[in-house]
Amino acid sequence: MKIGELSKTSGCSVQTIRYYEREGLLSDPERSEGNFRLYSDKSLKELEFVKHCRSLDIPLNDIKRLIELKNKPEESCSSVNKLIKQQLDLVNKRMKELKALKNELQQMASTCNSDNTIGACGIIKSLDS
Amino acid sequence: MKIGELSKTSGCSVQTIRYYEREGLLSDPERSEGNFRLYSDKSLKELEFVKHCRSLDIPLNDIKRLIELKNKPEESCSSVNKLIKQQLDLVNKRMKELKALKNELQQMASTCNSDNTIGACGIIKSLDS
DNA sequence: CTTGACTCTATAGTTACTATAGATTTTATA
DNA sequence: TATAAAATCTATAGTAACTATAGAGTCAAG
Structure with a gap:
């Protein structure tokens, strides 16, 4: 199949496929007479x-x-395992950060009653402090 | 104060400060005789x-x-409020994604007992499927 | 007066893509 | 068969939010 079909069946964009190839994540495909990529x-x-x-x-x-x-x-x-565990650590760390973000954003949102002016806006005030 | 001091007191790197200025997030600072940025x-x-x-x-x-x-x-x-709410939506969405990620990664990690070979590794198997 | 620390601008690199331009090839229609 | 449309090709630039570097100029201390 040509790259367009691979794109459709895989859900990756054509450019992304070519990009992955350049980055060495996919093996170089066969080429047709006219230099089109041919995939198996x-x-x-x-x-x-x-x-x-x-x-x-x-x-x-x-x-x-x-x-x-x-x-x-x-x-x-063991290196595979290590890699996955590292990834898990990252995800956990990011989740903690997001929880904190969420709290602050919720707090902020609650201080704004939408018929106020910016000058009196609790959100801007809390961003300023 | 000069940029180095602002960097220390703020915790932003010197380059980041200059970058924010270029992007129009900070007003253009005064300059000394020798063209150094002077901050208040x-x-x-x-x-x-x-x-x-x-x-x-x-x-x-x-x-x-x-x-x-x-x-x-x-x-x-109201536009301020809208912006914050959008940000909150984003954070919530990302948190959901991360939870799913975490689950799959944990599952994967549990299928690997580290004295196995790669050929028998549950992690690689699950990535392959 | 010179050495070292600090600052200046401009430019390139990072990550994982996406978008574009301009050329070529293939497929479909007239 | 001619030609138009669709798909593909390579190379290059843009995205976000910085970080890092090069090469030059400025300033304070010894």
């Missing part, structure tokens, strides 16, 4: 692996490492 | 307003709008 089901699998990792917010560089590790099935998977 | 306490207040907004993850463009609004105290603050 294996390519789709590769792309889906990347997509799944991205849906977990794993950075492209880490995904690259995971792909390399995948190709060494006899090695210990 | 008012400048510090301005910078702290920006910092506070940023700590709430409000984008620079929105902060710019808030600053403009701040300077029109007689207008209705």
Whole structure:
């Protein structure tokens, strides 16, 4: 299949696919006579692996490492484990931050009654302090 | 005070301060004979307003709008309110996403017992599916 | 008077894409 | 078969919010 079809079946944009290729996350596809990329089901699998990792917010560089590790099935998977745990730590940290954000924003929103003027606005006041 | 001192008292890096100025979030400071930026306490207040907004993850463009609004105290603050509510929606959305992420990552981490090989690694398997 | 710390501007790099321009190839229609 | 439309190609620039660098100028202390 050509890149447009791969794009549709995978849900990745055409530019993103080409970008992943440039970044070394996808193996170089065959080319047609006219230099169009030609993909197989294996390519789709590769792309889906990347997509799944991205849906977990794993950075492209880490995904690259995971792909390399995948190709060494006899090695210990402790590095894979470490990578996932790091990602989990990050997510936990970000969640804590977001909770704090949410609290402050809610508080702020509650101090504004919308027929006030900006001069009397509780939101602006709390941002100023 | 010069930019280095403002940087220390505010906790913003020197480059970030200059960047905010370029982006129009801080008013242009006085300059010394030798063209060094000279800041007042008012400048510090301005910078702290920006910092506070940023700590709430409000984008620079929105902060710019808030600053403009701040300077029109007689207008209705409904737009301020709207902006904060939008920000709150964003935070809530992101929190939901993160919760889902966290679940999947935890699940994955639990399928790996670290003395396995990559070939048998539950993490890689689940990323593959 | 010179050394080191600080500051200046301008520019490039970061991440993960998205968007564009201009050229080429393929497919569909007349 | 001619041609128009759709898809693809590469290369490059833009996005957000900074951070880092280069190369030059300024200032305070010894």
